[in-house]
Amino acid sequence: MHLIKIYLIVILLSNSILYGQLCTIHGFIKDAQTGEVLISAYCYDTLSLKGTTTNSYGYYSLTVPKGKVKLSVSYVGYQNATLELFIEKDSMINFSLYSIPKEIQEVVVNQNIPLHQQVLMGKTTVPIQTVASIPSFVGITDLMKAITFLPGISSGQEGYSDIYVRGGDRGQNLILLDGMKLYNTNHVGGFVSLFNSNIIKNIDVYKGGFPSRYGGRASSIIDISTREGNQNEFHGKLNMGILNSGGLIEGPLNNKVNFILAARTTYYDLLNIPARRSYKNTGMGSYFSYTFYDINSKISWQPSDKNKLYLSIFTASDISGSADAAYASFQESITESKLKIHNIGVALGQQYILSSGMFIKNSLAYSLYQNQLKTYDKQRYHGSSEINSYTSLSEISDLTLQSRWEYYPSSYHSIKAGIEVSMYNFNPGLNRSYSFNENANHITDTVVGYRTSIQAYENNIYVEDDIQLHAKLRLNIGIRGTLYHVGDTNYLNAEPRISLRWLLTDNFSFKSNYTIMNQYNHVLVNKYMVFEREIWITSTKDIPPQRAEQVSVGWFYTNDKLKMDFSIESFYKKMYNLLEYQPPIDKEDNKNNIDNIIAKNGKGKAYGIETQINKSQGRLNGSISYTLSWNYRQFANLNNGKWFPFFYDRRHDLNVRSSYVIDKKYTLNANFVLASGTSFTMPVGYVKTDNFLYGYFDLALVKKWSSRKGRNKQFEINIFNVYARKNPLYLYYNPNNGKIYQKTIFTIIPTISYSIEF
Template identity: 35%
Template sequence: MNRLKRLVFISILSSFPAHGGSLQAQSHNVYGYVKYKGSEEGIPYAYCINLNNRGITYTNHEGFFSLKSNGPTTLIFGFVGCQPDTVTISSLKDTLLTIYLNPHELEEVVVAYREKLHMQTILGKIAVPVSKIESSPTFAGVPDILKSLTYLPGITNGKEGFSHLYVRGGTSGQNLFLIDDAPLFTTNHALGLVSSINTEAIGNIDLYKGGFPARYGNCSSSILDIRMREGSRSEHEYKVEIGTLTAGATIGGPIVKGKTSYMVAARTTYFDVINIPKRIKYLDDLEYQLALQNDGISMISLNAFDINTKLSHQRTQNSKQYLNVFSSNDFYSAYNKSQGSDNNSGFNHHNLLVSAGSRRNYSSSLFVSTSAAYSLYSNTFFNELIYKDERDEHNKSSDQAKISYLSVKSSADYYFSSKMHYKFGVDVSAYAATPNIAQEIAKSASGTLRDTTYGQNFIFRAIHISSYVECEYKPFVKTSINIGLRASTFMDQGNEYIKLDPRVSYKTMLSEKTSLKTSYTLNHQFTHLLLSNFKGNPKEVWILSSHRVKPQEVHQIAAGFFGSGHHLDYGIEGFYKKMYNLVEYRFSGVGQNTGNIYDRISSDGQGEAYGVEFLCEKNSGKVRGTLAYTISWSERSFRDINQGEPFPFTYDHRHVLTLTSSITIQKGWEISSSFRFMSGQAFTLTDGYFAGNESFESHNLYSTINGYRLPPYHRMDVMLTHEWTSEKGSLKHFRLSIYNAYNRRNASYAHVNPSSGKLVLTSIFGIIPTISYGIAF
C-alpha cells in the first residue's frame, strides 16, 4: 500500500509541466505590492493587466504580485472601488514596484467580485465582497457573514435563527472556518441570532464549495477562509454601532506611523435589559412574595461578547509580521424560583483563537508565509435544582466538552513562469479533545447522597502532519488547470492513518465571456462533530479519528458553465458527492450509564448528495440583485440506524430559491430585500417510548428516520439604509430592518400531542423589526 501511494505521488508530481526554462532565461520579473493609498494595507486579489500580451495577473492575499515580461511593457493595476493606475516599465532587469491605489466614490454603485466567476480556474470558489454583506437585510440589525452566505446556491442554514452552514448536502461539522489560519470550531453566537464572526473586522473572504485547492485540508464540505483587516498605518479610525440587540465598536490606527498598526473590534449583547422591569418590581417585598405564591419568579439571562484584535508590523518593504487574537463568550441561564424549589439551567460557550505569522518575498518569484495558530472551543451545560420542602436536597449536574488545536505551518508561492504558478507547504498540528465529562452531585442536610462523574475525564490527543503541492498551469491562452496533491498522516494514541488527497480543477474559455469548468476532489477529515439538543439549543461535541472512528472520506465531482454579459454574471453547476465514515448519535441501544462517547455513536455512515445550482447576479447600477436556485438530494445510511435503510438527511431541502435586491433610491438612501423559499425540512416522529432496564438506557422508539416533512418555508426580509456625512466630516448611517416582513409563521419543530394524537407544529419567529445607528470618524 505504501509503495502504491508513493507511485501515485510521483505520478502526480510528474504530471506538472516542467518546461519554461528558456522563457525564464529571456525574460525578467516585475513584482511587488498593490496597496491602498493612505492605509498602507495590501490589497488582496487586485488585478494587473499586461497590455503587451493582454495577460491578467492577480495579487495574493497580501497584495503581492509577480509576472514575467520579455521587454518594455505597460501595466494597468486596479481593484473594485479604486482608481486604476497605469505604469510603464522600460527596464529589462527585475523591477520591484509598490503601487498605491486611491479609493474613490464611484458614480454608480458597484458591488463586484474581485474576479469574475467565469474567469476563475477553481470551480466552486466565490470571493465574497464585504460590501455585499453590509447591504443585506439582517436579523439583528447588523451585517452577518454566515446568514448572508445562505443566499448563495447550495448553502442553507439549518434551523431558523441559528448560525450554521450546510453546504451541498454536507453536515455543519464538515466546514472549515479559518480566521488568519486558525480554525474556528463553532460559529453559533448569542443563541444563534448572530454569528461569532464580526463583519467589521473582516478584510477578505474566500468561500469554496468544491474544487478545493490542495493547500486546504481536514474539511470535506466547504472552506471559509477569512483574513482579518489591518488598522491604517497613517491615521486613526473610530467606529461605533448601536442596534436593538447588539452594540459594537471598532478602532484602529498607527502605533508607529508607516510601520506598525492595530485594529480592535468588539461587540456585546444586552438582552438582560428585558429583566430590568422585573428586578425593579421585585424590590417590593410584597410583590416578590405574591409572585412566589402564584406562578413563581422566572428570568432568562443571556450575555454574548466577542473581540478581535490584530497587530501588524511592516518591518521592510518585503517583510511583514502580524498577531491576531479572537475571543468570544456566551452565557445563558434560565432561572425559576417558587416556594417549593429553585431551578437554574443553562450553558457557557467559549472560543479563543490566536495566530501569529510572518510573510516575506525572498525574491522576485518566491513569496513565503510562516504562521503558528492556537484554537480552543469549550462548552459547559449545567442544571441546578434545590428542593426547599421536607426533602431539603441540592442537586447539581453538568456536562462539559472541549477541543483545542495547535499548529505551525509554512507555505510558499513560486511564480515559475507566466504560465505556471506553484504553491507548496507543510503543516504540523496537534489536537486535544475531551468529548464528554458529566458530573452529578446530590446533597441534603444529612450529607452527600450522590457524587458521580461519568465520561472521559482524560484527553484524546493526536498529531496531524500534512504537506501539499499544487500548480496553476495555463498551457494555452484559453485553458487553465489547477492540479494538486495533499498528503496527510494522522496519529492518535497507538493508531495511524496515512491519506492522499488528489485535487484537480480545469477551465476552458469558450469565448471571451463564457467558460466551462470541471473538478474532482478527494477530502479526508480527521475531526467529527456530534450535534444534539439542549432545551432547543445546539450542543456541539468534537471527537477525533481513532481506532474506532475512521476519518471521513468525501469524493466530489462537479461541472459548470459560467458567463458574463448585459451587466449580468451567471452560472449553472452540477455536483455529485459521495461520503464515507460519517458519524451520528445512535437512536437506541445505548448501554446504561456508559461513560464512553464512542458507545453512543455510529461511525460507519455513508452519504450521497447531488444536485444542480443556478446563479444570476447584477452587481452594478442603481438596481442590483442576485437570483439563486438549487435542486438537490441528500441521504444517509448507517448499519444500526433505521434498520440499515437509507433515509433523507435532516436538511435535505429539495428546492431552495433565494432572491436578494438592493435599490439606490437616491444618494445616501438604499432599500434592500431578501426572499427565501425552501422545501420542508425532514423530521422524525416517535412511535413509542422504552423506559429502560438494567442493561440499556431509556429512549424513544421510531419506525422510520426523517420520514416526514415540515411545510415549505418562505420568508422575506427588508432593510432601509440611510448614510450621510455630518458637518464635522463623520460618516453616519441608520438602518431599519424588518425580519419576516409578512409575518409568516414557519414551522421549526413538530411533535404529536399525546392527548389528542394530533400533529403540533411549533414556530419560533414572527415579524421582528430592529434598528441600528452607526458613526465612523
C-alpha cells in the same frame, strides 16, 4: 512517478531557456488611503499582453520580456494606475490605488476576476458589501447568513446561522479566521454568527474544487481574513442597535506598526437587572439572563517592504443563566442553571518575499472551544429535602504550525506548496452528577467521561499547480498527503484534487473538478434550551475518518453589457464513515463509551443542480439562486439499515437578494427565501415534509450621509419576516390523535440601528 519527473524536467528546461529573455516585476497593490492590501487586484502589461492578479495577501508577480513595459493596475471601485518603464532585471514595484469618490462611483460589489475565468469551480469570494447589504435577523449583520444565498448552501433551521453545504452537516465545514480554526461560529444559540463585519476584509467560500492547501473537512472551506487597520491615520466607528452595540478603532502606532480593534456586546442583561438583584437579595422570584461579546484585534509590523509580521487575537463568549425560587409554609423549590460557551483564537504570522516570484507565509495559530453547563435543583417538603446538581464540560483545542510557499515562474504558471502540522486536545465530556436525599441520608456523587484529554496529531504536506496549458485551457492540479496519529492508531491518506476550466468563448466557459477530502475530527450536537453545544471527538481505532469524494461540472457565462454572471453547476458527492447520534439523547450520555450514543460507519450521497444569476454593478444589483438537490444517509443500526433523507435534505431552495440605490443617501435592501421542508422522524420512520414550506421576506432601508465635520453616518430600519410567516422551528407528533403540529418562535421582527465613523 515517471510523468512527474518528465513534468519537472520540462518546467526546469523551459525556465532556463527563457531566463535570459524575461524578468519579473512583483510587489504589493494597496489602498492609498488606508494602506490595506487589495486582494484580486489586476496588473496587466499592455505591450506583452500578460497579466496577473494579487493573491490573498495583496502580492503580485508578473513575468514579462525585458525592455519596455506599460503596466496598468486596476481594482473595482478604484482609479486605474499606469506605469511605463524600461526594465532589464527583476524589480519590486508597489502600487497604491485611490478609491473613486462616492459621488461619482457606480455601485460595484464584485471582484476583478469574472466568474467564468476562474479556474476553481465552486469557489466564491463574498464581497463584504454584500454581507452588509443583506437584511438580517434582529438587525445584526450576519456573514454566515450571507453565505446561504449561494446555491448549494442552506441555513438549516429557522433563524439559525449554521450552514449545510452540498449534503454535508455543520461539522464538515472548515472555518478559518486569519488561519485560526473555529469550532463554533454562533452567538445566541445559533441565531447570530460570531463574525464582526466591521473588521472583515475578505471571505473565500469553497463548496467544491478544493485546492490542496486546504484539508481536514469533508464539505466546505470558509477562509476569512481580517483587516490590518489604517496605516496612515486614526479612525473609529460606533454601532448602536436595539439588542447590541459595538465599536472599532484603528490607526498607526508609528510608520511601521498599525493596529485595529473591534468589539461587540449585547445589553439584554441590563433589562433584567431588577429581577436578578431581587433574587440575590431575597432568594425568591425568577429571572433569565443572557449576554454575549466578541473581540477582534490585530497588530501588524512591517520592518521592510519584503517582510511583514502580524498578531491576530479573537475571543467570544455566550453566557446564559436562569433561576426560579418559590417558598411556602411546608415547601421550598429552587432551580438554577448556567451555560457558558467560550472561543479563543490567537494567530502569529509572517509574510516574506524571498525573491522575485517567491512568496512565503508562515503562521502559528491556537484555537480553543469550550462549553460548560451547571444545573442545581433543591426541593424541600415538610422538612425533608432533596438536592440534585449536574456539571458538564466539553472542549477542544488545537495548535497549528503552517508554512506555505508560492512560486510564480511565469504568467501562465503558479505553484503553491507547504506543510501543516496540528496538535489537538479533545475532552468530549466530563460530567458530574451529585444527589443528596435528606430523608434517606443518602449521597450519590458520580463522575463520568474523560478525566484527561485525548491528544491527536495531524501532519500534512501539499503541492498544487495552477497552469495554463493552452490559451483556453487552464488547470489547478494538486495532491495533499496526511498522517493522522492518535494513541496507537495511524491513518495515512492521499487526497488528489483537480480542477479544469475551458474557455469556449471569451465570455463562456466549461469547468469540472474532482476532489477527495478526509475529516479526522467529528462533531456531535446536543441542545440545552434554545442553545446548542458542540461535542468534538477524534478519529480512533474504532471511529475511522470521514471521507468525501465529489465530482462536479458546470457552465459559466459573463455578459459584459448587462454586468451579469450566469452559472449552472451539477454535483455528485459520496460520503463514508459518517456519524450520527443514536436516539434517545439526554444530558446523562456516558462519553466514556461513545458506542452507546452514536451510530458509526454511515454512508451518504448527495447530488443536485445549482443555478445562479448575479448582477454586481449598477443602481440595482443582487442575485437569484436556485438549488434542486437530493441528500440521503444510511446506517446499519438506523431505519432498519435502509437509506433515509438527511435532516437538511431540501429538495428545492430559492434565494433572491437585491439592493437598490434610491439616491445618494437611501438604499433599499431586500431578500426572499423559499425552500422545501426538512425531513423528520415519525414513529413509523422518516417522513419528507415538502408540504411544510419554509420561507421569509426581509427588508431594510438604509440612509447614509456625512455630517458637516465629514463624519459618515448610517441609520437603518430592518424588518425580519415582513409578512410574519410562521415557519416551524420544529415539528412534533401527537400519538393521541396521530396529528403533526409545528412550533414557531419568530414572526415579524422590526429593528433599528445607527452607526457613526470618526
